[in-house]
Amino acid sequence: MEQRALGRSGLTVPVVGMGTWRTFDVSGPAAEQRCRDIVSAALSSGARLFDTSPMYGRSEGLLARCLEGRRDSAIVATKVWTPSAKEGREQIRRALEWYGGRVDIYQVHNLVSWREHLPYLEGLREAGQVRVVGITHYSHAAFGELLRVMATGRVAQIQVPYNALDRVVEAEVLPAAAELGIGVIVMRPLGEGALMRRLPPPEALAPLSRFGVTTWAQALLKWILSDPRVSTVIPATSSVQHLHANTAAGAPPWFDATARNYVETMAMRHV
Numbered sequence: 001m002e003q004r005a006l007g008r009s010g011l012t013v014p015v016v017g018m019g020t021w022r023t024f025d026v027s028g029p030a031a032e033q034r035c036r037d038i039v040s041a042a043l044s045s046g047a048r049l050f051d052t053s054p055m056y057g058r059s060e061g062l063l064a065r066c067l068e069g070r071r072d073s074a075i076v077a078t079k080v081w082t083p084s085a086k087e088g089r090e091q092i093r094r095a096l097e098w099y100g101g102r103v104d105i106y107q108v109h110n111l112v113s114w115r116e117h118l119p120y121l122e123g124l125r126e127a128g129q130v131r132v133v134g135i136t137h138y139s140h141a142a143f144g145e146l147l148r149v150m151a152t153g154r155v156a157q158i159q160v161p162y163n164a165l166d167r168v169v170e171a172e173v174l175p176a177a178a179e180l181g182i183g184v185i186v187m188r189p190l191g192e193g194a195l196m197r198r199l200p201p202p203e204a205l206a207p208l209s210r211f212g213v214t215t216w217a218q219a220l221l222k223w224i225l226s227d228p229r230v231s232t233v234i235p236a237t238s239s240v241q242h243l244h245a246n247t248a249a250g251a252p253p254w255f256d257a258t259a260r261n262y263v264e265t266m267a268m269r270h271v
Helices: 029-045 059-066 085-098 114-126 140-151 173-180 191-196 202-211 216-225 240-250 257-270
Strands: 003-005 012-014 049-051 075-080 103-108 130-136 157-161 183-187
Touching (some): 029 240, 059 085, 075 085, 130 183, 140 157, 202 216, 216 240
Parallel strands (some): 049 075, 075 103, 157 183
16 A cells, blocks of 8 residues: 655655544444454554544544554544543543553644644644644635644644545645645545445446556545545445455556546546
């Protein structure tokens, strides 16, 4: 799998990582074992970037348990998500305890109280407990504020939605990230599943075979990764089989303009 720089942060990440929203908010021995199997498959395939958040219920703590004994093999991205500075520090303290005293990428989730949380995260970065400080938002309406925070020079990474049907970030966010040297983690690469509900027929993928594409999910992921401004995508899955298929999208050759246009057209037809 290809590795890319996370902007100018100094951190290198696999182009396909793994999200934990919904899929790791589970309980019970069988469900937890399934998550352990997924983490093992991710690590063995090179998809060693795991993104989580206290917003995702049990996911943050369960990911930590799944990484016990192999924390050094993973890149952990988590978030602080609360309007309270006091509660934010408790979230951060807990995450640092879970993840061996360090978090590779610490993000302010949905820009919630970023003015309170950023200084604390910056201090942890100086202390060596956090490597990269970033911000996230899912809403197009928040991109103006996201851009203003990016322009301060205080964050080295952003996480935003981007896929063949949601291209709003192409207008301002991705150009600004490239200009400022800010790494880009892409959430919702499959449109929260909307792009997977009506699959194109297998023969429709034939023009993409020269790019190593065998599934529609791979086509959608490779569409995103063919934009060099993107550092990594983090599809969530509860299937080891799907995880292996997703990670196969992380190898060149990348789409040219014709192939990207073809995927966009198919996405509009089959959503």
